[in-house]
Amino acid sequence: MKLIIAIVQDEDSSHLIRKLMDGGYGVTKLATTGGFLRSGNTTLLVGVDDEQFDGAMAIIEDICKSRKQIATSPSPMSGSTGVYVPYPIEVVVGGATIFVLNVEKFIKI
Ligand code: 2BA
Numbered sequence: 001m002k003l004i005i006a007i008v009q010d011e012d013s014s015h016l017i018r019k020l021m022d023g024g025y026g027v028t029k030l031a032t033t034g035g036f037l038r039s040g041n042t043t044l045l046v047g048v049d050d051e052q053f054d055g056a057m058a059i060i061e062d063i064c065k066s067r068k069q070i071a072t073s074p075s076p077m078s079g080s081t082g083v084y085v086p087y088p089i090e091v092v093v094g095g096a097t098i099f100v101l102n103v104e105k106f107i108k109i
């Protein structure tokens with residue numbers, strides 16, 4: 001058994017959860033915050049049998065899209081003034097950041 005930890009964009013999360021549930025996968029949704037953008041994203045925990053793994057990954061790849069986002073980054077105006085001025089930067093947020101862990105035990109009580 002494997003645990004898929006998928007960090008996805010909020011925009012994709014409802015559609016993705018629906019498709020995973022329709023496919024018979026168990027899903028837990030966590031509301032999370034990205035450390036860089038400091039904006040909300042969604043982390044899904046999906047526990048799968050080994051033979052279900054490829055199917056779950058295919059659904060995630062199919063639905064999660066990368067998008068450009070504008071973030072503001074503080075930058076020193078000058079070394080002597082020490083004043084920080086926010087300026088916009090464009091980042092490409094990936095469709096999904098995925099960690100796959102081998103599950104030692106899966107227990108339901
Ligand atoms: P955030 O940390 O909010 O990052 C959003 C996007 O900002 C990243 O997209 C990346 O394109 C950009 N970014 C992140 N750190 C940067 C930096 N130091 N300088 C310039 N640009 C930077 P993704 O890489 O697709 O990551 C999307 C979200 O996945 C992240 O949101 C974070 O919540 C999570 N994530 C990514 N890598 C991770 C990791 N190694 N461990 C845990 N969570 C991770």
